[in-house]
Amino acid sequence: MGMPLIDHHCHGVTTGELDREAFELLATESDWPAPAGTSVFDSPFGITVRAECAPLLDLSRHASAPDYLARRAELGAQEVTSRLLKHTGISTYLVETGYRADEILGPDQLAAAAGARSEAVVRLESVGEQVAATGVTAGLYGDEVAAEVTRQLETAVGAKSIAAYRVGLDLDPARPTHVEVARAASEWLRPQARRLDHPVLIRHLLWTAIDAGKPIQLHTGHGDSDAVLHRSNPSLLTGFLQATRETGVPILLLHCYPYLREAGCLAQIYPHVYVDNGLGVNYTGPGATAVIRESMEMTPFSKLLFSSDAFGLPELYACGALLWRRGTAAVLNEWVAADAISSSDALRYAELIAHGNAERVYGL
């Protein structure tokens, strides 16, 4: 399992030095500190950082939180980032650029730090917000957004939507009309547009991306406190998947935790649907193999992709890649040992999930 990985969905690494509070906030989906007397270092991801990243910083496995943070500060963020990223074996990073972009390394900087290649993924909701910030009128909003999405996608490999966060995946799957978009834009732009959470405009973004024809990543499942878990169940997208099937545009269901099985069912049925098991793998630490196992339960082997969903901490890249390699190998080796699959097929599927499927879907 030493093959190169394509991390088909991730964010940049934070640029600054991190104190304990800042580190802990980046090591969880929570937006608030752990309650008094407790620590994120005492969580499945926390113990994985202390077990797996500590040795890469010259500490012994299972270092304590204070020792880990002290050594991290001593080495400095740049050296830590470089060591951890180079250890991942990730050859290509597909970096979503639309979230807190000022705090993190962009795709080029990340590639330089990792000695790897990178490509950009456009966050659709950010494009809507960027266009709104130009002072566009409601009547022109729809066309301007479509033009800007198309323009940004020219140099990007795909689009990403956080519809799950903004309106829930139980959205109306229909393409909105021009009149509906103009009316919705007039509601949202007045008096001042901020966070794009208008259901019609979210749908407009999705269909604009469908028209642009590049792969679309959709957040599903567990995320931060801005999302409601059961409204992020990928099965809620069924209507949208039915409506877009004939377009052939690949839809990549991100994360999916704890709905890996639901996602696998969708990937079996809909030819344009793909499944990713990132995020859940990191946050379950030693339990990640069970998550990976579920993602391999029904999903066709040509439909599963690796990602880290890392944001901010290089530890999320390092642990995400390591846990994925270990878990995927564990499942496939078990199947080989039971003679349920040949070694050559197992290797072939590992290569597909590690990078082959991403190469095919994104045309890398």
Next chain:
Amino acid sequence: MGMPLIDHHCHGVTTGELDREAFELLATESDWPAPAGTSVFDSPFGITVRAECAPLLDLSRHASAPDYLARRAELGAQEVTSRLLKHTGISTYLVETGYRADEILGPDQLAAAAGARSEAVVRLESVGEQVAATGVTAGLYGDEVAAEVTRQLETAVGAKSIAAYRVGLDLDPARPTHVEVARAASEWLRPQARRLDHPVLIRHLLWTAIDAGKPIQLHTGHGDSDAVLHRSNPSLLTGFLQATRETGVPILLLHCYPYLREAGCLAQIYPHVYVDNGLGVNYTGPGATAVIRESMEMTPFSKLLFSSDAFGLPELYACGALLWRRGTAAVLNEWVAADAISSSDALRYAELIAHGNAERVYGL
């Protein structure tokens, strides 16, 4: 685990020779070909066919897709069907007769091909559509359907409903009145009835079957693109289960994937509710033991049944039976090894799940 099996829910085997495209379409719940460059043979079920069925056709384990299909064509469909069915150890097939009946072997033909016994299960929605096709008036529709359901159930062992596909399981559990049925029939029959998807008429069919008193199978969980997964969650049936508890009519929750645990909770609570783990077992291939394990997590051992849900491919029977035997044995043997259960109890429960529960519930 060599005991005879009762396959309490399956469909017939396709009668014709199959080219690669036709075979691949029958080896998945999808209604469309796999995307370019991919194949159903590279899926959990696909590798199971190549591992387990290939030797039954004189090939080595893990045969390639072209080799498998070439050998299949060489032997001919009849010989392949005969070899694969005889290997299942299924002694009795309960065959649902209402779906694409013209393309597949009926219960008698299937029994002959397998050297086994068969009984019929009536698809309720098909009866509604058959009655509609007679040109019945809306006012008479309800009584005619009731009479026809009763008549067909005289020679069948149970009924089956695909309410999950047609209206979702979040249906109103109440028995509709005569007036409601007549009004609904007038809506549905005009100008021309086709697919029965009127919620009142689906409820009418269910209650008609309750009156008839034979066991009722209900599709739940993963199915083809005609169903919406989260609307097929068996927990949505709770109101109907409460409303029918006193009738004593057995309700068999089919498939249940990925809602095996939800189904197990219902089977623990409601005395007339039973759980089946078919379909999920086939499509998860080497992961089937995890599915079986969940179905045995809370379900009383007197409430769990084997099925293949096979349609079209004899491979679905062969793999379904094999994976069930292997997975059920794995779970029970693990429990015996941990001294959590006696060997004699383990054997007794295996016999119940393999055939005893079906014999008791269907009165075979």
Next chain:
Amino acid sequence: MGMPLIDHHCHGVTTGELDREAFELLATESDWPAPAGTSVFDSPFGITVRAECAPLLDLSRHASAPDYLARRAELGAQEVTSRLLKHTGISTYLVETGYRADEILGPDQLAAAAGARSEAVVRLESVGEQVAATGVTAGLYGDEVAAEVTRQLETAVGAKSIAAYRVGLDLDPARPTHVEVARAASEWLRPQARRLDHPVLIRHLLWTAIDAGKPIQLHTGHGDSDAVLHRSNPSLLTGFLQATRETGVPILLLHCYPYLREAGCLAQIYPHVYVDNGLGVNYTGPGATAVIRESMEMTPFSKLLFSSDAFGLPELYACGALLWRRGTAAVLNEWVAADAISSSDALRYAELIAHGNAERVYGL
């Protein structure tokens, strides 16, 4: 794993002798006898009783149901209760007092029978019903309930709500106004209040408990036939968790089966949210380790608690404690063997889950 346990959610033990029918009804969440020819002793919990409790009553492992019940009757309920409770290693019982209190041992009696400590947990809905029974007017109902909740919580360690049973967890999270409470009370109290199931009054109870500031336990997931499973999904509480986060009042999600993962996601995000894996552990018997494993998948180790949720049968305490010890040890030992965690951390987390978290949250 011989450390003392705090059972942070349980009920009393039944006071009378039990015949087979009475025993079977207490050994399941069902409200009805098992169908003819079947027995609760042939369920995952039933085999666990016969395997694990039989030797404590001087029988061999895997005793038959008749032998077990005969020996139980021979020893008498008091001796059986004493033997089984003393074997649990539970040092403190937090006993919910509001359900069928006349049939079971109260906290003091339970403590005496077990040779342990006990504390009371107040069932909020019972307080509402108690206040209603005093003949209070609708206008005074809200204040009287608030006063009574406050009064009862003075000598209790926490509150418990069965909102899931009464209205479902998809409740409006907002605190109701005085006027809304008075109007709802006038609806519910007339002509005669019984079971408190008015959504506004349930919300009022929850917010009254928030004001009182002690930890609040909420039933989630599988329960008896009075609840609807999918409406007990803890994710449905997200709005209430967001609305109460700043109060700092701990919210303990009880049971959670089969939504352990959803609960773990909530516990990762919301600093005041805790997860318990009781009930599911008992009813899954030999499969309990999988349930425990899922509860440890994402939940921070400072957020997970042990409980038995035992009601009536001392067997539920004995098996709940034993299965928890065995399953938690299995998961942690596996992680230690894989060097994913240090032995000292594993021990530290086991102590937290066994009793440390409960001590901190309830201030014991």
